[in-house]
Amino acid sequence: MEIRQLKYFLTIVEEGSFSGAAKKLHMTQPPISQQLKILEDELNVSLIERTTKKVVTTDAGELLYQRAKEVLDLLDLTAEEVRELREGISGTLSIGAITSLASELLPEKIQHFKKMYPKVNFQIHEGDPNRIMELLENRNIELGITRLPVNTQVFDMIRLPEEPMIAVMNKQWDISNKFPYINLSNLEDKPLMLLRRLQGTSSYNDTVEPVKDSFRTLGYEPTIITESDNIATLLNWAYHGIGIAIVPKSAKNLIPYDEIIYKEIINPSIKTRPSGIIWRKKGYLSTVSRKFLEYFKA
Structure with missing residues (x-):
């Protein structure tokens, strides 16, 4: 069993066809088919069902596919670590983050990390929790920063501290005598704008239900005029005085207008x-x- 055979086999499975694998590997199809046959003969098993147009792995093929991925990932990691022993840690780290946390949490973390590892560069992708999950599942990013819950059968995690919700408003709505806080009861009958995430296959997160529950503890229903899955839209509408947005505190850095009060x-x-x-x-x-x-973690 050779490394190149494992690479060919993985590419056949992932591309779904021998022709697709040949195109991906910049090769002709016959050598790929030949190497797969040699691998099957060596293992004395069939790895691919040849009765269908699209590549389908046998049980043995599925097992080999999973193991081959682990082996090749380990080889890549080993080669990377050997290079880093000579050159120091370098490379590009791709991170996905929901918009509010990307603006609040990442700048400070990245600034400090760059001081320790100046050869490291970053690619940052922003989106809602479902988008972050999708990017991870498709291997477009390595790490994601998002609201919980997530599928713990698919993802490992480091939990981050909770953060308070804040009221964001134009100066015309300043009803607490310029104090940096506001009682929830002061928002009774005020036009509120809340963040809602669409339910998807990976995650679900919103601020609508927590806000409603908090108001109900005071004995009344909130006046909600807008629900949006775009936090920047809510902040922009708050800036224009349409209503009062209730958003995570980490959103403060998204729109640094003097006219907005947090x-x-x-x-x-x-x-x-x-x-x-x-x-x-x-x-x-x-x-x-x-x-x-x-x-x-530190």
């Missing part, structure tokens, strides 16, 4: 859903990403 909500306070930094359980993690996770 007030922490108290009596009772409202907390966001917990957040976490997540990665695929069975996925390959580069040395850079593992160092970044160690930094978060």
Whole structure:
């Protein structure tokens, strides 16, 4: 069993056809088919069902596919670590984050990390929790920072602290005498704008239900005029005085207008859903990403 045979086999399965694998590997099809046949003869098993147009793995083929991925990932990691012993830690780390946390949490973390590892570069992708999950599952990013819950059978995580919700408003709505906080009761009958995430296959997160529940503890229903899955839209509408947005505190840095007032909500306070930094359980993690996770843990 040779490494190149494992690479050919993985590419056949992932591309779904011999022709697709040949195109991906920049080869002709016959050598790929020949190497797969040699591998099957050596193992004395069939790895591919040849009675269908699309590649379908046998049980033995599925087992080999999973093991081959682990072997090749380990080889890549080993080669990377050997290079880093000579050159120092370098490379590009791809991170996905929901918009509010990307603006609040990442700049400070990345600034400190770059001081320790100046040869590391970053690619940052922003989106809602479902988008972050999709990017991870498709291996477009290595790490994601998002609201919980997530599927713990698919992802490992480091939980991050909860953060308070804040009321964001134009100066015309300043009803708490310029104090940096506001009682929840002060928002009774005020036009509120809340963040809602669409339910998807990977995650579900919103601020609508926590806000409603908090108001109900005071004995009344909130006046909700807008629900949006775009936090920047809510902040922009708050800036224009349409209503008062209730968003996570980490959103403060998204629109730094002097006309916008941010007030922490108290009596009772409202907390966001917990957040976490997540990665695929069975996925390959580069040395850079593992160092970044160690930094978060510390």
